[in-house]
Amino acid sequence: MPTDRRPTALITGASAGIGNAFARRLAADGYDLTLVARDEARLAQAAAELTAAHGVTVDVLPADLATDAGAEAVGKHLANPPDLLVNNAGVGVRQTFLRSDGAEEARQLRLNVEAVMRLTHAALPAMTQRRHGAIVNVSSVAGFGPVQPGSTYSATKAWVTNFSESVGQQARRYGVRVMALCPGFTRTEFQERAGIDTSGSPDWMWLKADDVVNVALRDLARGRLVSVPDWKYKTAVFAIRHLPRPLLYRAAGGTRHRVSPPPQ
Template identity: 65%
Template sequence: MTAGHPGSTRRALVTGATAGIGAAFARRLAADGADLVLVARTADRLAEVATELTDRYGHRVETIPADLSTVDGCAPVTRRLAAGPPVDLLVNNAGISLDRSFLRSSVEDEERLLRLNVHAVLRLTLAALGPMTERRHGAVINVSSVSGFGPVMPGSTYPASKAWVTSFSESVDLSVRPFGVRVMALCPGYTATGYHERNGIDMSGTPRWMWLRADDVVAEALRDLRKGKQVSVPDWKYKLAVAGLRHAPRRLLRLAYRDRRGRVGPADG
């Protein structure tokens, strides 16, 4: 049995589980029969989501209110991963973007982004993999982004943080596979979650056809985990985009983004 199979996940820990892609993971995993440990900052919203899922699916749902952009906030989550009823799927989903170009940003905000998008992913992955490799069972899904494949968001730390998440996940996967454990990077494109509104990013110019549904992203991620993929890019449009970003000469990409110079509200995806 492997946690690469959704039906075999007995307990999953999902960060950023109260909205968007994280909430879609929580719903889908509960529907597939898993107990859950849910993490986000807002305790009231966490309690609401936990009650909704317990009422609907009857499984056990624990909650950990925590700000993962701080070392103190990561601590109770790493403790829970190391001890207590075993977690056999970790979904590192919580992540932020910023609403301004690098030149107009502050070092505090850029570092907060790195602490959540990079440091928390590193801490939680390490805490989860010890018990998983000992039990020779388990999986980690790190939510990255197609923006990590190229300079698609000029002047920001965000795509660099997601490039790290993808590369880190691929590398760690190689070292844990011999123990029957998996680490997969999930790289969605634009996904309709309210994320951009909450992060103050103007997406009014983005055509409707480019938007994915969070439930579809999660379904494809779990299928790809089951298939043993290291990197999951949901939807054919974004598979094509990633192929382009991976193989197009950087000079062409710079030309494509020339008209976006000076843009303040950069896009995720």
């Protein structure tokens, strides 16, 4: 990376949660930023605060990445990619599959899967050509197994993790890092938007978004393909991967429930 300019990053889903935590940390580290989300007003507010606090340049790019127009707009911006791309935007479906709306399920796939693929594909060729760059795709511990009966969210995150590991193995020979970030329960707006009842989850299970980002950037610098913040979730991933399936299904039946009645 040239030393006569500040490093740059583009962050999707940057108006709240983990995306906003990435923005704060990277701005503090001296990155010029491009923030992407649907809510232009919140993006503008975040940009003003970050510029005032850290003196960096912060551009906003309002876009709905679940639409072709939104994904294409951001993809064109990535033709000259930043030093770091953070694919954080994601969504969960409020209902379980037996009661969900097909349009909601399709939107989840477009945002959680297709947008990650399209933006990675937009940025990666130029990154590999210049032999520099990094991509963090925000996945989830849920992607390591069917841990929420009836939820299709974990299936989308399984794709993100597998995709990132596969592409990351190829990209590393060109000096480019691609990593899947797989946090567990993290205090953000996501749970409320997805209709997830978190009242039964003890406080010790919850992570702070700032801590998740700190671990992610540390693991990215170490060249890891997958980052799982916190020992308790590393333990959970080991159990999900190695428990006999009947035991995993039984344990999954006691995990958090979505705010919806069972199918009639």
